[in-house]
Amino acid sequence: MGLRESFERGLAKQLGHPTGRRGALTGMLLNHRNAQLIANAIDALELTPGSVAMDIGFGGGTGLGALLERVGPSGAVHGVDVSEAMLARARRRYAREIDAGRLALHQTSMSQLPVDDASVDGAITVNTIYFVDDLQRAFAEVAGVLVQGGRFVIGMADPDAMASMPVTRHGFTVRPTDDVIAALRAAHIDLVEHRRSGTGQRAQHLLVATPAA
16 A cells, blocks of 8 residues: 555545544544535524524534524534544533533434434534445434424535545545435435535535425
């Protein structure tokens, strides 16, 4: 294995599951690279003060802060991530909100959400689905925790752009957007809107969905 491939493998591993000191740097990278897509996803939730929101695979944690601001003092946010490094970062950054009961952090995956059914008004997940083996199962879990009429917003890079990046050869599952939409429908989640932005390697998709009636 050459140095370049070794670097790509290491980066891919950190992007999927940040650990250690490199994980801390990865968190900063994720905050920078995903900032606009996270902001767009949160806007698409159309949350009101007092809502309960969830960020699945929150990474560097910038979405947690934005969601806390959006739901206000009477609302609550759940942060879900598999990475202990990202959880530790969020515990430090949002200690006050955790102590106040406004933020709850969970070390788990999209397929095993430890919250009550029909208890979440809106959930986002940004640039995480490449690391989910069974999308239909994961999406069905999200549908179960959402209230009727709640929103689930998926932010993802354009699959063609992703496929052209060497790092995605290592541990990423890059699916066509139509396959992601099909997994939503199989999980009884209706697509409300498909928004596109950017061009080339910065092309992005935002899938706005809601549980089927």
